[in-house]
Amino acid sequence: MSAPTIDRIERARTAAARESWTEAYGLLHAHDEHPTRALSADDLTILADAAWWSGHVDESVAARLRAHAAYVAGGDHRGAGLASWWLSYEYEGLGRPAAAAGWLHRAHHHLDDQPPCPEQCFLAWTDAEEAAARGDHAAALAAARRMTRLALRSGSPDLLALSRQAEASVHLANGRRAEALALLDDAMCAVTAGELSGMFTGWLYCLAITQCMDAADFARAVEWTNAAMEWCEPPWAGHASDTEPAATPITVPSGENPFRGVCRAHRVEVLDLLGAWALAEAEARLACREVPVDCLESAAAAYYAAGDVQRRQGRLEEAAASYAHAHELGRIPQPGLALLRLAQGRAAAAVAGVDLALACQSDPAHDLLGRARLLAARSEVALAVRDVPGAAGAAAELEVLAGDVPLLRAMADTARGAVALAEARPEPALRLLRRALAGWLELRVPYEAAQVRMLLAAADRAVGDEEAARLELSAARAVFERLGAVPDARRAAALLTGGARRRLPGGLTAREAEVLRLVASGGTNKDIAQALVISEHTVARHLNNIFAKLGVGSRAAATSYAYAHDLL
Known part of the structure; x- marks a missing residue:
């Protein structure tokens, strides 16, 4: 040569x-x-x-x-x-x-x-992942600890940090949250201190942020997502030639960083929760372009998060397209798709979608936040179709799941408060919803906090405190308007304008509103006639009047109108 x-x-x-x-x-x-x-x-x-x-x-x-x-x-x-x-x-x-x-x-x-060697660490990591996936937590822990022993023997900071992450993953699945987070913090100290190679730095950022979101540890997810994005942004360390100084650390790669798209996809979910929706949607578009072809699940997550933003802003067709893209890339787009169907007045599809997603979830312990979101949506959808026992069941499971995790605690209190309100128990509803509001505000999650304020307003009115109800509605409307959540802002404004005895929209009579509610719940003419003790002929006449007043031509369109105007 x-x-x-x-x-x-x-x-x-x-x-x-x-x-x-x-x-x-x-x-x-x-x-x-x-x-x-x-x-x-x-x-x-x-x-x-x-x-x-x-x-x-x-x-x-x-x-x-x-x-x-x-x-x-x-x-x-x-x-x-x-x-x-x-x-x-x-x-x-x-x-x-x-x-x-x-x-x-x-x-x-x-x-x-x-003989024992560093390369066997990778096999032990895979063994731990596979054992955890099949629910054999004892085997997973044994593999993770075998990896730790091999990593210590090798003296590799990279392998030791990855072994800490592997053991943390097993402890989280076993519900040993404190031990898991202590190990994960230790691994991330090595990452943020620049002690690891670029590959392991990026790898651990992605693994740790995913673990934190799955475990509903929002504070850590925010902190490490921000750190990951700083690491991903240029200029990166690394020298253009041998004449540059040799002291530059090797923890950040030079040139294009393939982890950037993956880290950006994680950031989208964080921005969504924080209410930075315009930025979240823009970042989602960037992430989908930057994600490497071998990390398409991250692009799917970004599309899904964008769909959530679009749905809550009332951009339903765009949301449907985003959820479809996420599905094409391998993600089940629930519960967002179920909530979209609910907003479109397709209550039966919403119930079926969220129920199937709950039934198909293979290991809820590995994705607490995912399970919690499905349960919260199941409770919301059930209340929309007046299935109060179904809503209560989902809220009860969410309560068990939540423990003392702040994000899950706020979700559980919200769901249980909404159920108590539906059960005509406003006093316990107020206690639960005030605790939920405090939780969301402490987490700095504005949209969910505003949703709770809407429920609080209903509970305040139920106990006769109109002034408190109007304060909650005003605060909720301000947040919805800032976020661009148009349907919610209109609903809050309508409730403020009408007060406790607001006029029904579209010139509907009280009886027509009753009929419309039952239509939106999926009732046939026969069902409605039995519920209201009237003839099917009278039901048909009411429906003709409703369609004419609302300017719609189908039960589905009338149902969509009912959801949009808070008639349920």
């Missing part, structure tokens, strides 16, 4: 060591294109890493396949085992589970008979 060739490879190795991946990729890619210049197994591994960081995922896989073959040819089982594991991980991200399983089997073949 000529001196210029050796120099080029050495410069690529040096660039990779300081994580200047664009430079390393350019040097090795140019060298690799020459048919007579074979790269070593280690250099092919550098090329694979550099290609991934530079956005060339397919090329990364191809280079790693060649690296594996070179390690096998050289009798290097540890190198071959690690290459096999990374191929399994990459294929899993690309949506090729059969290829992923095959390469994981090869990784075990190469590494299982080796």
Whole structure:
């Protein structure tokens, strides 16, 4: 090999060591294109890493396949085992589970008979993940602790931090929240202090933020999402040439950062809760463009969050499109889609959608927030169709799930307060809803706080406190207007304008409003006749009058009007 060739490879190795991946990729890619210049197994591994960081995922896989073959040819089982594991991980991200399983089997073949070594940490991490997924928490904990022992033996800060995350994940699934968060905090100290390589920094940010959101630890999710976005933004550390100073840390990669889209997708969910909706939607669009092809679940999450924003702003067609995009990328778009159907007056579809999502959730302990959101939506939908026992059942399960987790506690108190109000028990409703409001305000989650104020206003009126009701409605309307939640703002304004005995919209009579409520609940003419003790002929006459007054031509359109004008 000529001196210029050796120099080029050495410069690529040096660039990779300081994580200047664009430079390393350019040097090795140019060298690799020459048919007579074979790269070593280690250099092919550098090329694979550099290609991934530079956005060339397919090329990364191809280079790693060649690296594996070179390690096998050289009798290097540890190198071959690690290459096999990374191929399994990459294929899993690309949506090729059969290829992923095959390469994981090869990784075990190469590494299982080796003396304890750092490469076995990756197998232990996968073992912990797989055991947790099938609900075998004892096996998951054993694998995570095996990984910790191997990581300590290796002296690798990267592997030790990842082992802490793995053990935290198991403890969260077992309900041992304090232990889990202590371990996760320890791992994130290493991340934020710049002690880890770029790959493990980005990896742990994504894993930890996901764990915090799943565990409904909103405060940590906000803090680490902000830190992750700072890490992702240019300029990144790493030197453009060997003449720059050598003291620059290697914890942040130079060039394009493929973790940026994934971290931005996490940020969208945080911004949504914080009420920064315009920014959340803009960030969602960016995230969908930036997410690498092997991380499409993050793009799905961004589309879903955008759909939630659009739904609450009354942009129902746009919300439906966003939920459809999320579904295309593999995410079940619930409970957002169920709440969209409710807003469209399709109550039966809303009930069916949220019930199916609850039934299909494989391991609620792994996603507390996801389960809680489904239960909260189930309670809301049930109340909309006047299924108070169904709403109470969902609220009761949510209460058990919540424990002392602030975000879940606020959700549970909201649901239970709404049920108490529907049961004509305004005093307990007021106690629960005031506690819920305090929780949402402390978490700085404005939309949910404003929704609770609407419920509080109804409870205040039920006990005869019109002044308190108007204060709550005014505060809620101000938040809805600031957020652009147009349907909610109109509802609050209508309740303020009409007071406790507001005029019915559209010129409806009280009896016509009763008929419309029953139509919106899915009642047939026969059902309505039985409920109101009138003839079906009279029901039909009321419906004709309702359609004429509201300017609609179908039961579905009338139902949509009822939801939009708070007639339920």
